[in-house]
C-alpha cells in the first residue's frame with residue numbers, strides 16, 4: 001500500500017516531511033496517488049463525523065451524510081429507535097439507493113431492480129425474487145443487507161462512525177479531547193448533550209485539497225488579520241464575540257496552540273486554571289439574548305463550583321479532531337474530500353435545546369451570515385484556500401515545500417492535557433501534530449500499528 | 463362492487479393505485495394469502511402487509527411481510 | 540382585434556408591466572456596474588431578503604424542499620442592515636474573493652405581475668447570473684424570484700420582500716459575493 005506513490009520515484013513517504021526544517025512537500029497536497037492512499041488508509045480507518053441526533057428525531061427519520069468520498073445513509077430504526085449508518089450503495093449492482101437528502105423512510109428501495117432494505121439495513125425484498133423462474137433460492141438475503149459501518153458512536157448527541165472494526169473506541173480515539181468535545185456539546189448552562197443543531201447541513205464545494213482547510217488551517221492565528229481584513233474593515237465583527245465587553249472579574253486562563261502528535265488532534269484551546277466559569281460579558285446586543293446567556297452562565301457556574309472546565313476553543317478558537325473536523329463551542333465544520341483538488345465543506349451550528357425562540361433566532365441568523373459560502377467571514381477564507389491549489393500544483397511549484405516551522409522546538413507537554421504539546425498561540429504546533437499522525441496512518445499496515453500508542457516507540461516527528 | 467374498483471391494480475392506472483395504496487386496504491395475493499396494508503413507502507415497489515390468511519404457509523398468519531406488486535391479485539377496502 | 544385604447548385597465552397593466560421591467564433591469568445593471576450603494580437604495584428599509592436552501596426530497600414531500608426562514612439555516616435570510624454590511628465589505632477592496640473584482644452579468648427575464656394591491660405589487664421574475672473572474676473562474680446561478688414591491692416616489696419601487704429560488708442543492712461555487 002505504501003508504495004503506490006509513483007510521482008517522485010522511490011521516495012518513502014516519510015521523506016516528504018522534513019522535521020529539521022519544519023517543512024512539508026507540496027506533493028502531499030497535489031498528488032492523486034497520495035490522495036487515493038489517504039482515502040484507503042485514513043478515511044477508511046478513522047472515526048468520522050456524521051451529524052447530530054437532533055437531525056433525526058423520529059423513528060424512520062434519515063439523513064444522507066458522507067464519509068470521505070462516499071455517501072452514507074444515517075437512519076433511526078422504526079422499531080428499536082437506534083441510529084445506524086450504511087453505505088449508500090445497493091448491494092446488488094451498486095446503485096445509489098437513496099437519492100434524497102433527508103426524509104422519513106419505511107424502507108430504502110433501489111430504483112434499479114427493487115432490492116429493498118429496511119431501517120436496520122436488512123434486505124427485505126428484491127424485485128421478482130418470488131418468481132419461480134428467478135431461482136432466488138440463490139439469494140441468501142441475510143448476507144446482502146446494506147454495508148453497515150463497523151463501529152458507530154452517539155457521543156452526547158453527536159454521531160460518529162468508522163469503517164474499521166479494529167479502530168479503538170471513540171473515546172480512546174479522542175484521548176484527552178473526549179472531555180473537550182463533551183464540553184462543546186453542553187448547553188451554555190452546562191447540561192450534557194444540551195444542544196440541538198439547525199438543519200440542514202450548510203454544504204459547498206471548494207476547489208482545493210482537503211488538507212488545505214483540514215490541516216493547514218487547523219488553527220491558524222497568523223491568517224486572521226490578513227485574510228479577514230475586509231470583515232474587520234467593514235465592522236462586520238461587531239456582533240457575537242468580537243464586540244464583546246471586557247470582563248470586570250478576570251478569570252485565570254491561557255490560550256495556546258496545541259497538538260497531540262500521537263493522536264493528531266489539536267488546535268486553539270483555552271485552558272482554565274481554576275474551577276468555575278468566566279463571568280459572562282455581553283456579546284449579542286439583541287433584546288433578551290444576553291440576558292439569557294448571562295443567566296445560563298450563572299447556572300453553569302453552579303455546576304462547576306468545584307469542576308475545572310475541559311480545555312476547549314471557547315471565544316474564537318477551535319480544536320480539530322483528526323482528520324478533518326473543527327469543533328467550537330457552538331458549531332462543527334468538517335471537510336469531505338471529493339478528489340485531489342476538490343473538497344466539500346459542511347457546517348452544523350448548534351444552540352441550547354431549551355433556549356427561547358429569540359435566542360435560537362439570534363444564533364441561527366448569526367450562523368447564516370457568518371458561515372459557509374455566503375457567510376461574510378468565512379467567504380474570506382475561500383479565495384486563499386482555493387488558489388493555494390492551482391498555484392502549488394505545477395511541475396515546478398510541487399517541487400517546493402510548505403513552511404510549518406513556527407514555534408518548532410518551543411512546545412512542551414502539559415499535565416492538563418496529557419500527551420499533548422502546548423505552544424504559543426501563533427505557532428504551527430497543531431498543524432505539525434496533524435502531519436505526525438498523518439504519517440503514522442500512511443505508513444501503518446493496520447490499526448495494530450496505530451493504537452495503543454506505544455509512548456516509547458511513538459515517533460514525534462518534529 | 464364499485465368499491466372494489468377503487469383499487470384496480472391492472473394496467474397503466476394500476477401502477478399509481480399501487481404506489482398510493484392507503485393503509486388499511488385489504489389485499490389478496492396470487493397464492494391465496496390475504497392481509498391488510500400496514501405501511502406503504504409510496505415508491506411503487508414493496509408494501510408492508512399483515513397477513514390474516516396464508517393457505518400455503520399457515521405459520522405466516524399474523525405476521526408482517528413485504529409484498530411486491532407482481533404478487534398481488536387484488537386490493538379492496 | 541382588441542382596441543387597446545378602449546380598455547383602460549389593460550392599458551394600465553401594460554404600463555405597470557413596463558415600469559416593473561424597467562425597475563428590475565435597472566437593478567441588474569446597478570449590480571453589474573458595481574454601483575452597489577445605488578442598488579441598496581432600491582431596497583425598502585424593512586426588506587426581507589431570503590434565499591432558502593433546497594433539498595432533494597421525495598415526490599410529494601414538498602414542504603421539506605425549501606428550508607424554513609423561521610427555524611432553519613438558509614443561504615440568505617436577512618434585512619437591510621446585513622446587506623449594507625456585505626456591501627461595505629465588498630467595497631473595502633480587500634475582500635479577497637472579490638479582489639480583483641469579478642465580471643458579473645445579471646440577466647432578468649420572465650417578468651410576471653402576480654397581484655396588485657394598492658401600492659404593493661407581487662411580481663415574479665427569473666434570473667441568470669454569470670460570474671467571470673481572474674482568467675478562467677466561471678460560475679453561474681440560475682433561478683427565479685418572488686418579489687413584493689412597493690411604489691416609491693423617488694426610485695419608482697422599493698423591494699419589500701424577495702424570495703430567491705435558486706436551482707441548486709449543494710452550493711457549487713465556493714462563495715457567493717453578488718446579489719440576485
Ligand code: FES
Nearest residue numbers: 090092093110113
Ligand atoms: S442495483 Fe440496486 S437493485 Fe440492482
Ligand SMILES: [Fe+2]
Nearest residue numbers: 223224227381
Ligand atoms: Fe479564517
